[in-house]
Amino acid sequence: MYKELSESYRYFGKYCNMIGKRLEYEKMYAVERQLWWYRILHQNVQTAIQTYFPDKNIAILDAGCGTGGLLTSLQSQGYTQLSGFDGSADAVEFCQARGLNVAQHNLTHIEAFSPANPLDVIICDDVFCYLTDDEILRVMRCFKNWLKPNGIFISNNNA
Numbered sequence: 001m002y003k004e005l006s007e008s009y010r011y012f013g014k015y016c017n018m019i020g021k022r023l024e025y026e027k028m029y030a031v032e033r034q035l036w037w038y039r040i041l042h043q044n045v046q047t048a049i050q051t052y053f054p055d056k057n058i059a060i061l062d063a064g065c066g067t068g069g070l071l072t073s074l075q076s077q078g079y080t081q082l083s084g085f086d087g088s089a090d091a092v093e094f095c096q097a098r099g100l101n102v103a104q105h106n107l108t109h110i111e112a113f114s115p116a117n118p119l120d121v122i123i124c125d126d127v128f129c130y131l132t133d134d135e136i137l138r139v140m141r142c143f144k145n146w147l148k149p150n151g152i153f154i155s156n157n158n159a
Contacts, residue, residue, distance in 0.1 A: 022090040025067050029094070032069035041125065042073040045154055049074075049121055052152050057081065058120035063143070064127035065102055068095035075100075085113065108135055110142045118148045125156040 032038040049060070056078045062071050065084030068091075074082055086092055087106035095102035105113045107127060122143050128136050143153055 022094060025088075025091055025094040029067040029069055032067060038069060041156060042070055044156075045070060045123060045125070046074065046077055048152070048154050049079075052150075053120060059083075059115075059117060060121040060123065061085075061115060061119050061146070063122060063124040063139075064107060065095065065100075066091050068098060068100045068102060070123065070125065071095070071100050071102070072098070083115070107131060107139055110135075110139050113142075115146050118151070119146050120148055120151050121154065122147060122151070123154045125154075126158065128155065129158045 049058075058079070059081045060074060060079060060083070062068075062082070062084035065071055065086050066088075068084060071082050071084050082101060084095065084100065084102040085105040086095070086102065087104070087108075089104055092102050092104040107124075108131065124139070124143070128139075131139065140153075147153065
């Protein structure tokens with residue numbers, strides 16, 4: 001098992017190496033379902049959402065959704081208005097094959113994307129480490145514009 005986890009992490013943290021490697025998304029998704037760190041991360045996101053929105057009929061976007069693991073976790077908790085995007089065609093295909101509402105879009109070209117409706121929650125976990133400071137500022141401005149007045153932004157990032 002440890003060897004399998006190590007193999008799955010071979011590309012973790014090196015997003016550019018994940019592009020064109022659908023098998024790596026499959027491995028990482030399997031790890032996300034088992035590894036305590038992901039389970040705690042997903043639980044913390046759900047707790048934050050429930051703190052502000054007791055009703056599950058809310059619009060949630062996962063920006064940089066990767067494997068769609070968090071979207072799947074939220075779906076299993078009864079959330080239905082879920083969407084996501086990722087810069088990798090392999091990630092998008094992997095998510096769509098599992099019935100998730102995910103589109104291909106790159107955060108470095110954030111202005112080209114616009115959600116269909118204002119959002120209650122935007123989640124962007126473990127993505128900012130791949131962006132420059134200027135790109136992060138542009139992304140945050142767009143997120144602010146996409147959120148409803150009482151909307152929340154949730155992010156987990158590397159130290």
